[in-house]
Amino acid sequence: MTDQATPVQQTPVQIAHLRKVLGGRAVLDDLSLTLRAGEIAALLGPNGAGKTTLIGCVLGLLSPDGGSVRLWGEEAASLRAETRARIGFVPQTMTGFTWFRVGELMAYLAQYRARPDDAEDRTWEEWAALDPRARIKTLSGGERQRLAIVLALRFGPDLIVLDEPVASLDPQARYDFMRLLPAYARRTGASVLISSHIISDLQDIGDRFVMMRHGRIMLDMTAPEIAATVRRLSAPPEARWDVEVIADQGAEGIWVRGWHPALDEAAAGAGHTMLPGDVERLFLALTR
Numbered sequence: 001m002t003d004q005a006t007p008v009q010q011t012p013v014q015i016a017h018l019r020k021v022l023g024g025r026a027v028l029d030d031l032s033l034t035l036r037a038g039e040i041a042a043l044l045g046p047n048g049a050g051k052t053t054l055i056g057c058v059l060g061l062l063s064p065d066g067g068s069v070r071l072w073g074e075e076a077a078s079l080r081a082e083t084r085a086r087i088g089f090v091p092q093t094m095t096g097f098t099w100f101r102v103g104e105l106m107a108y109l110a111q112y113r114a115r116p117d118d119a120e121d122r123t124w125e126e127w128a129a130l131d132p133r134a135r136i137k138t139l140s141g142g143e144r145q146r147l148a149i150v151l152a153l154r155f156g157p158d159l160i161v162l163d164e165p166v167a168s169l170d171p172q173a174r175y176d177f178m179r180l181l182p183a184y185a186r187r188t189g190a191s192v193l194i195s196s197h198i199i200s201d202l203q204d205i206g207d208r209f210v211m212m213r214h215g216r217i218m219l220d221m222t223a224p225e226i227a228a229t230v231r232r233l234s235a236p237p238e239a240r241w242d243v244e245v246i247a248d249q250g251a252e253g254i255w256v257r258g259w260h261p262a263l264d265e266a267a268a269g270a271g272h273t274m275l276p277g278d279v280e281r282l283f284l285a286l287t288r
């Protein structure tokens, strides 16, 4: 999706025709995606779909083999330091820094950030509830993940990139985090790109759902768009309905896009039973 009205310098992430080859294979292929200011994009895809590779390209850790990745108009792989300081990244698992104590690492990394923000510091530190004197090597997996989240968010980033951030969190921490994160985005106007396999979590917070498979984007829609324009039909649609088949599950049904209410009567008359689109069912159909 592109937005002609928004200057590229104000567009947090603009990816055009991205191609990334790893191990002699195109892991990302002709992938285009735009993330606007204040938007939360949920990145969904089965194992190996290319989500982490895409995130690596957004963070400039991987260079494109084709196409471009721009953050606020700058090439992701060669951002200015002040632009890089606007990004918070939460990795799948936090490795390294194990010899530090929690409080020491926070203080150390604080020196490198452009805009310390005491209020944000407190919000996230209270959520994480970590002992600042604890050595990182003694933290549990979930506690390390809390630390990774605090380190990424406490300095008020304008773009937050999270790669499967909640898998190791306990239910209460995950529940609270999934409320704090969109509240932060609303409060600050930050944009969020978050990947997770826990679709129910993303359903509550995502403005847009970007579904990937085999290195390509299969679908990029908002939840209301999915509800309004996607249907599962019990039989193939008639050609004159002018809808696009996006997944054919045979006896389980056929998913179409481009539905509109005027077709309801025709479908009922032709004996179709219909199921409205929802994020989880659609994802499962598209990635089966």
Ligand SMILES: Nc1ncnc2c1ncn2[C@@H]1O[C@H](COP(=O)(O)OP(=O)(O)OP(=O)(O)O)[C@@H](O)[C@H]1O
Pocket: 022, 023, 024, 027, 045, 046, 047, 048, 049, 050, 051, 052, 053, 054
């Ligand atoms: N350095 C590499 N060399 C070769 N292939 C790689 C390399 N890194 C990743 N891949 C392959 O690229 C594909 C995409 O991997 P990626 O980690 O981006 O997927 P993912 O969607 O994040 O998966 P998951 O949900 O399992 O974390 C996989 O098939 C993986 O094996």
